Amino acid sequence: MPNRRSFTHRSVAAKQIVPRMLPPKSIGSSETAILTEAGFLGVWDTDARLDLVRCSPGCAEAFGIPVEAGRVGVPLEAFLAGCHPEDRDFLAKAVSAAYADGGGPFEAEYRTIDSEGRVRWVLARGRMTVDEKCQPLASRGILIDVSENRAASGETPDERSRLLERLADHAIAQRDLTERLRMPVLRRLVDALLLETGREIARALRLESRRSLN
Helix, strand or coil, X not given: CCCCCEEEECCCCCCCCCCCCCCCCCCCHHHHHHHHHCCEEEEEEXXXXXXXXXXXXXXXXXXXXXXXXXXXXXXXXXXXXXXXXXXXXXXXXXXXXXXXXXXXXXXXXXXXXXXXXXXXEEXXXXXXXXXXXXXXXXXXXXXXXXXXXXXXXXXXXXXXXXXXXXXXXHHHHHHHHHHHCCCXXXXXXXXXXXXXXXXXXXXXXXXXXXXXXX
């Protein structure tokens, strides 16, 4: 039986500083449908100082949040309300622990209640950042629906999935750097890389679940 939920965090010695929030990338309806079918729900972005969480439409729907509210931003408490009741405390503590440990790569797997009242397993991968005093500053990352994979088995990811996850970590870190350097062209290219990486991770997870059923 797989664990009910999981959380991993790797601290870093250097503290990254992100000056402002990342506006969720706009994608067309056809592209959104393709990404959602692959299990990739979108991107999320938080500003700890303003207590705001912003996310793309797929993420908002997974948490039962109105799409427009997700685009503009909702308080963290409202975002956590979209988690399964048994996982809310876990996620809140996981986020707090990641910030307290100095920021860095973040990963958590938990359940949400979507806009239609369904329970969904999701995988959040991102990067937490703190200021020079190690106070929470911001975070951003991707969200993937892993419900099918969870229902199939608790197998560990294969080598391709692990490499894709490393690529996602690097892409998120690069997105922070391009924003700090104010390089909009490179930032858009990294955004595209991040979206495609999330799609490939979702596809790899689906392939793993199908193999486990055979």
